[in-house]
Amino acid sequence: MSKICLVEDEEKVAAFISKGLQEHDFEVSHANDGFSAIDLIAAQTFDLIILDLMLPDINGVDLCRRIRKENSQVPILMLTALDRVDDKVNGLQAGADDYLVKPFHFNELLARISALLRRYRPENNKEDGLLTFSDLKLNTFTKAAERANAEIGLTTKEYHLLELFMRNPNKTLSRDYIAEKVWDIQFDTGTNFIDVYVNYLRKKIEKGAQAKLIHTVIGMGYILKEK
Template sequence: MNRICLVEDEEKVAAFISRGLQEHDYIVVHVNEGISALDVIAAQSFDLLILDLMLPDISGLDLCRQVRKDNPTIPILMLTALDRVDDKVNGLQAGADDYLVKPFHFSELLARISALLRRFKPVVPQDEGLLMFSDLKLNTFTKTAWRAGVEITLTTKEYHLLELFMRNANKTLSRDYIAEKVWDIQFDTGTNFIDVYVNYLRKKIEKGGQMKLIHTVIGMGYILKDKGV
């Protein structure tokens, strides 16, 4: 799941962009000031940055230059109401990889983001995209899973949940940790949605009486392990 840092001081615009991106399975961290954004970007890992040119504390161009200095490879999409050619040139020269003028259609924003992520996707050997545990396999490139050679159909959340388990095999994962990593939220102890989704996933990977792989650790969470561990 791709993580995006959105630096935008207009709350309505930020809410519109954040809501739309989250509906398309992006994790969005919103910051409304440039100085704060530098701290957030330094402390967290992001796949793409969306920077507004007009910020209340520092120039978006200066922010872009500093980010590019510290993160030479991260894709940066600049948003602005300024549509002169010189403004676009200045943005690109400051280190932005693309430039989108407000107002814009959300579909165009999605297309620009998708294009940048494809363009900057690291080249990884195919076998590095394959996770394996017991007779369970998960291809993180094609987002497909198999159990004993039989393909398993997963929803988006089920896929991310299975990937989290497989990347942390034989480790107990708390509900708090699962909620943060898969849903990017803090777990509410008054709800059981984590248990519901784990149950959905269990039914799919243990269909037909296959050996149980996801186990409940009472009072702590869940663990992916086979009976020999």
């Protein structure tokens, strides 16, 4: 049974979501404000967090950042009545893994949750879970990354972005493809959040290293390759 932390201040919405999830065999713990959520998340281990953007005490984006500082791996699904592109980008850049606009169909919420849980669980296969490229290593079981035996700290999105590159070495990946595979969304050409995340990742894996591994292909996207 997967454990979900629901952070939602609207009691009717929280009751609707909690009841529906429990009927689908999820264990749900509810916090109706940001500070209660911080205490709840510190006290328990959750498989997924559903986080409302508009909270009475802490802005959902700020709360998401605080959660990410303590836990880089737990998937976060953000709920909000705001559907502007900038609001979505802010949520994703704060560390959210997916974004669902209110009102929504419960079946879509279930589908988003299932997709996130599948993505974040260790692969149930006989592989050793180790991806390597040049002197870069990524363990898909432990979610640990290192280069030249030096550990690299990654956020959840940075991990999945790196995994995508390492499963597709020497291939040019378009921004559309990256947005679809890592964020499950259609890329909006009016935003630069893909470039921002690639830049975050590039700085981390190239810190202290002489060779660059992630290269920009002008007008096309990005590629993981050795020069």
